[in-house]
Amino acid sequence: MSTVVKVGTLHLMPSSGTPTPGGDPTSASTTPFMIDADSNWTLKAAENLGVYGGGPPFHPGSQLIYNSFDNVQHPTFRLMIRGSSHNNAVALMQQLYQELNTAQYSAPCPLFVQPNGATNGVYQDIWSGDVQPIQDPNTLVGLIGGTSDLFVNVTLKCWPYMSGASLQTLLNAVTYTNTGTGGNNNFQSLGSLNGDFIKSIGQPMRITFAAPSTSGAFVGYIASAKARTYTSHATSITTSSTSGIDVATATFAHPSDDEGTSLRLIGRFATPSTNLEVQAVAKINSVGTIYTSSWINAGTGSPNGAYIDFGYVKLPSNLRRAKAIVITCTIRARSTNGSATSGTLSYTELVQYYTWLKVTTTFTSTGQQLELVGADSSIASYNREIVPPVGWMAVTIGGNITDIVTPYGTFPRAYSGAGLYFAWTFLGSHSTSATFGSVTAQQMPLYLVARGGG
């Protein structure tokens, strides 16, 4: 097997080792292109663009605050173009240039590289390709000289990451029931993942949610999470206090080595009165307060139950790495007006998450799907970005977009050991009667360099 290098539909390496003069560039066996071995061409990995803060003269060494990567410009390689005639050679060169530079016309051209001996190849979106004619090193003639063999220098500027051939399916048509416990609860494991970034910045996902038949205003909470502590309370709330009373407490043993996560505090309330407000207070080992949420109305518009997002806690790095920390979350309740108020704290969830996303839209008919596209599966059709620079969400029917969804927060990304958290409300209420019966979550494995088997 020989190394395969393709840009779009064009093969740049002949499978026979020799380019075919005037051959069909869309076939590896007959392509007229060949990368000059003297180029010693190899793919360049995107360089890490870390953002650092602090440091000298006050502190030795700066701290890494955030990681990211910028576009990569691969080393220039020399390409031989063997035409059947001078005109054919020029036409092939033009075809190459057109193929490389479709990003602003339709979609980026995908680069595909599978090294000799590798089981798998990688894809990478090409933003632009520079094709510079040069002289034939043997005859010292080039474009001017009327030769049927042309040499060009090709420079590709690409999206930072390389990706696998297709999305890896992590959850296949699973059911989410909008409940904290049970076989299809709010948090389901994504399983094992492929890719270079599963333990750093995460990898983009594509998630499809088949909406239930319920229509109305929808708010979804979607997270990529490492762990979730579910605590059933079923605690009745009855008070007229306007200063607040403690209702119940849940604990979370926060691991000591999770820099990339935050802790989200969630409460589910049944039959809340319209004058019921609730609050969450988080403490370390029941002593030091580390977070106090605002008072949130649990009753208005929530006759079938309220899903309350109390916010999040992010522990400082030095504390996180010291020892395991037990975080206690106390739910408090009060009356807004001094009149008796009531409700039931059904359960709490403490979600240790990497990314948190809130989406709002309106479902209007049956058969709709909610699609979250952070990566695309249709590489073979070459008609859109493999990993869109800007993820998008939409409501669709039969693949046709019917509404654009408003996102708040961060699109979910796949991490090693993570799960997908998903809960929602319809018309303001946290109903458990309408389920999302078919949720498919996929991730796009990303790579910094061409790979072998994994």
Added chain:
Amino acid sequence: MQWPFLTFNIFERGDAGVRTSNFVTNIGSRIDEYEQTIGATVGFESVRCSFVATLEEALDWLRNGLMRSVVVAAPDTETIWEGFLETIEVDLGQERRSVSVAPIANRVKARYTTILGSSAATSILNDTASQALYGIKVATIRLGVSDSGSAANEATVQLAFLKNPRAVPSSECTTAALGQIRVTLIFAGWYTTLEWETTSNTTTSTATTVPTQVATLHGLLANPFIAATYASVTGVAMTQYIAPDTTFKTAIEDRLRKGDGTNRFAWGCYRNYSLYIDAWAGATPTTINYRRMIGEPTVYDADTKMPIYPWNLWPNKMYEVIELLDVASVATAADTAARYCIERVVLTMNRSGYSVRLEPTAFDSVDVRLAKIEALWGDVV
């Protein structure tokens, strides 16, 4: 952790400039220069962001962008800024185009002095087409001595001139490279709209400034841009008299500036498009809200010891640097070597990273401060 993106959700302008939930786009990941300011007596004050665009995008913003509303959300979904699109600037190579609602006025009258020396005003002139697009924006033209007919003519002329958005174009013809097409969006916080309308009150009896008078004034606003007012403090008794053609901003701030009779207040439009009035943090300067160690790029909550993301830093907070902790500082002094009360937060984000500037109250001489107060009292009389 991956570099965090802010969610920058743009919503269409509704009739009369009102907010809608009609989602236009999220330009969070397009922006490569971002600056937001939040002030202790404004709330969400301004956002300036820019991004490279295609010609079609740039034209869409110029044609349709004014008064679109924005909700900026942090990576963990909390809202960190809200406002409306006040000015759009587009650089098209050597050409610059811009449109802005800032100079607009679509409800105009002229106030003048009659030949006999008395104060008079023309009737109010409206351009309903402009109001239907952007909301009501009032201008009072102050003339000298005039007759009613001339004053009315001037008001009519000014209305025709001011009713539509203004541009600040420029053109250059040089040999330099043309450059990119870049769109710059300048948003203003909803607090700004308090300057759009005027009010008056002939009642001279007193009432409590906060919450009573402020709530009453909020209820008189014709534009529905500010949803509600919330006060965690109580003001003082003050005359309810408001001179004719006083903007709501001036009238409200006249009352808020009285504080609780001992200390000033902090106020502004924050989340949920509402006006919040709170005690000034500088009144209790030893209660520290934010702390920092110089060698670290992180500000911590002084109470919980938890780190605070730069976009979650707010004004009207006491801020202290640990290495500069004071020895025997004056307990009542808001500003000392180690601490000060934050008056404004300026957050800047670009490809190089981010920076946050925590600004103290601007230093004015006593004379300047007295001059400001006197000028305001002059408007009331």
